[in-house]
Amino acid sequence: LTVNSLLFPSGAASAPTMDEGNWTSVSEFVLLGLSKEQDLLIVVVLLVTYLVNLAGNSLLLGLVVTDPQLCSPMYFLLSHLAVVDMSFASISLPQALVHALTQHRAISFTSCMAQLFMYFSVGNMENYLLAALYWDRYNGVTGTLGFPDRLMENHRRCLKMVAASWAVVIPHALLYTVMAAKLSYCGNRLQHFFCDLPPLLLLSCTRPLTIELVLSTEGVLVALGPFAFILASYVRIGVAVARLRSAQGLRKALSTCSSHLIVVLLFYGTVVWPYFRPDSSDAEGHDQQVTFFYTAVAPALNPLIYSLRNKDVAAALRRHVLMGMATLSQPQ
Numbered sequence: 001l002t003v004n005s006l007l008f009p010s011g012a013a014s015a016p017t018m019d020e021g022n023w024t025s026v027s028e029f030v031l032l033g034l035s036k037e038q039d040l041l042i043v044v045v046l047l048v049t050y051l052v053n054l055a056g057n058s059l060l061l062g063l064v065v066t067d068p069q070l071c072s073p074m075y076f077l078l079s080h081l082a083v084v085d086m087s088f089a090s091i092s093l094p095q096a097l098v099h100a101l102t103q104h105r106a107i108s109f110t111s112c113m114a115q116l117f118m119y120f121s122v123g124n125m126e127n128y129l130l131a132a133l134y135w136d137r138y139n140g141v142t143g144t145l146g147f148p149d150r151l152m153e154n155h156r157r158c159l160k161m162v163a164a165s166w167a168v169v170i171p172h173a174l175l176y177t178v179m180a181a182k183l184s185y186c187g188n189r190l191q192h193f194f195c196d197l198p199p200l201l202l203l204s205c206t207r208p209l210t211i212e213l214v215l216s217t218e219g220v221l222v223a224l225g226p227f228a229f230i231l232a233s234y235v236r237i238g239v240a241v242a243r244l245r246s247a248q249g250l251r252k253a254l255s256t257c258s259s260h261l262i263v264v265l266l267f268y269g270t271v272v273w274p275y276f277r278p279d280s281s282d283a284e285g286h287d288q289q290v291t292f293f294y295t296a297v298a299p300a301l302n303p304l305i306y307s308l309r310n311k312d313v314a315a316a317l318r319r320h321v322l323m324g325m326a327t328l329s330q331p332q
Contacts, residue, residue, distance in 0.1 A: 026185045029112050031105045033096060033193045034288055043100045049296045050093040056303035057082040060313070067316040073158045074133065078306060080162055081129045085299035087122045091115060092194035093296055099193070112195040113181050119196065120173035123295070124223060128165035130264055131226035132158070134233050172222045179211050192288060194295075227268050234261070262305050263298075270294035 034042055061082040064075045092115070099105045107115070176197060186205040201208055237257065270293045307313045 026109055026188045028106045028108045028188060029195065030189045031095075031099060031107055031193055031195075032189060032191050033099055033105060034292065039100070043097065046093055046097050046100060046296075049300055050089055050097070053089045053093075053296065053300035054086060056300060056307070057086045059317075060303040060307060063313060063316045063320065067319070070312060070316055071155075073155060075312075076155050076158045077129060077133050077162070081126070081133070082303060084122055084125050084129060085302050087118070088126060088299045089296050091118050091122060091295075096193040107195065109181075112200075113177050115195045116180055116197065116200070117173050117177040119194070119295075120176055121169050124169040124172060125165060126267065126299075127223065127226040128169065129162075130260075130267065131229050132161050132165070133260055134230050168222065172218070175214065175218070176211070179208070179214070183208060183211075193292070196291065198287075227264075230264055259305050259310065263302055266298045266301060267294055270298060 061079050064070045064079040064082075095107070095115075180197060180200050183200070183203075184205045185200075185203045187203045190199045190203070192199040197211075201211065234257070270290050307317070
């Protein structure tokens, strides 16, 4: 696997062959979208996915903010994850809906760069929040196994972790946005439904060696570092559980970690796949579909997974429903 194959898949293992002198100033890009045709099914899927995302994450965020019994570090992080999930989908889906309905698929150069910056910021923040949520899962497991951990004992420490994560992802996103803005483009038709770095690099008149180098060093550390951390941490949990040889301890560990594992596998499984799949002639279409999954579908599933598998959230929802029904039944 080489960085060049990541940037130029589908048999196009090199940059476009146009000479640098052939490039013209690009004032806007044309997003070709998920389909070249105005497909009603695509519009319905985009709309339903976006509404489910907003409804589920808004509900989870509202419960965490208003229910006093959801004041633990995990729910503090879950509230931030809900905001990030809604932002992640809002970066691309409303625009994709407008483009699918109107077939007007142009986006200005400035708007494209702004979208790229927000996408990198929010997408990488999701990585770090999933890694931070590990600590609550780890505390839950080690606490039941007799190994207390005090890393997540208060909200102030959680707030510092969130602030430190933003301090990492914002310069990271700004770096790639500036490098993308300085490229010379030989075309303006993006094979995607929003402005992402790989399709932008495919339009570069010359091979972007600087971005390749940064991607293979800083990019790997920032983007995949949290995933490696999560994997190593779950190995530690597995070793701790195996040493006890207790079926009850194993059940508690699985119950505590299962929802987090599902979210991690959904997100990272779809993020990693485009970069490690074998080349194929239909790779661009598959890339758009997989990207749609981890930018839209996975964030919409996060609150459902956490809500359905979490007794505290389900109990809080029941309390709010009962309170609402009691309020409505009171005589005016």
